Amino acid sequence: MHKLILTLAFLICFSSFSQSLKTEQKAIISVLSGNESLSNGKTITNRSSSENRQLTREYLTNLIEGLGLEAQIQNYKMPNLNPLVDLLFNPFDGANVYSVLSSTIKSDEYIILGAHFDTERNCPGAIDNATGMAIIYNALKKLKAIKTRNRNIIIVFFDQEEEDLIGSQVFANYCQKENLNIHSVHTFDTMGWDRDNDKAVELELPSEALKNLYTKHANILKIPLYVTNVNSTDHHSFRVLGFNAIGLTDEYAHGDYAPFKDTEKDTYDTVNFDFVSSCTNLVFETIKDLVTQ
Numbered sequence: 001m002h003k004l005i006l007t008l009a010f011l012i013c014f015s016s017f018s019q020s021l022k023t024e025q026k027a028i029i030s031v032l033s034g035n036e037s038l039s040n041g042k043t044i045t046n047r048s049s050s051e052n053r054q055l056t057r058e059y060l061t062n063l064i065e066g067l068g069l070e071a072q073i074q075n076y077k078m079p080n081l082n083p084l085v086d087l088l089f090n091p092f093d094g095a096n097v098y099s100v101l102s103s104t105i106k107s108d109e110y111i112i113l114g115a116h117f118d119t120e121r122n123c124p125g126a127i128d129n130a131t132g133m134a135i136i137y138n139a140l141k142k143l144k145a146i147k148t149r150n151r152n153i154i155i156v157f158f159d160q161e162e163e164d165l166i167g168s169q170v171f172a173n174y175c176q177k178e179n180l181n182i183h184s185v186h187t188f189d190t191m192g193w194d195r196d197n198d199k200a201v202e203l204e205l206p207s208e209a210l211k212n213l214y215t216k217h218a219n220i221l222k223i224p225l226y227v228t229n230v231n232s233t234d235h236h237s238f239r240v241l242g243f244n245a246i247g248l249t250d251e252y253a254h255g256d257y258a259p260f261k262d263t264e265k266d267t268y269d270t271v272n273f274d275f276v277s278s279c280t281n282l283v284f285e286t287i288k289d290l291v292t293q
């Protein structure tokens with residue numbers, strides 16, 4: 001009898017927690033994709049122009065500070081070395097937003113969770129990639145609540161992924177130059193479309209150890225996983241410098257992927273929020289394992 005009551009209490013608690021997680025992620029994706037205005041009355045209609053990218057950085061800074069963490073801005077200028085990139089920005093002029101959640105037990109090891117915040121021109125970018133940012137935000141919030149953590153976590157929102165992975169290149173170079181002891185880098189891109197409702201996630205170019213770890217938690221959560229060789233997003237910038245990096249996305253290589261990606265139709269109302277929550281659970285459980293093992 002007591003056991004039953006406890007189980008019921010747990011279930012009610014768990015479902016209200018996942019409900020509030022979803023509500024919070026909806027609010028974040030709504031603002032980031034221009035479905036709702038910012039508190040100052042301005043609207044982020046895209047995250048491509050300089051002005052809108054700056055509004056986005058300010059919003060992300062507020063989110064980070066709302067968790068009691070310090071937000072850092074990494075400004076950069078990079079020459080354009082790729083003649084194929086049609087440039088609105090020449091040279092590249094941008095800024096990443098990042099924050100460090102320190103371990104509670106002394107450690108010099110870091111786990112990086114990254115998602116790009118920019119979009120293609122005139123694209124609201126709800127799924128690509130407001131979903132990645134919402135996943136990191138909620139995972140970070142839950143990770144911060146863990147009492148004992150034995151690794152540091154860096155969360156970073158990259159600028160100018162759509163231009164040639166510029167922001168992530170700058171951040172990866174910084175990690176190398178500072179000689180940071182990086183355990184692994186996990187990037188999240190376009191995780192809000194799931195037409196067949198199977199909750200499947202693709203792991204891009206994982207190491208054996210990271211593949212096994214994600215698989216362990218995906219099996220518990222009943223999330224199908226596929227491994228692919230896709231390298232066209234931010235984790236690539238880290239891998240070329242020798243870091244242990246993985247990318248997570250929807251079924252990009254298996255057909256059930258965001259059809260409105262990089263268009264003006266990538267709007268709030270196309271986001272599958274159950275899928276976003278499911279992806280968040282997978283990310284949280286996996287990273288929790290990495291900071292408590």
Ligand SMILES: [Zn+2]
Pocket residue numbers: 116128129161189190233
């Ligand atoms: Zn993207």
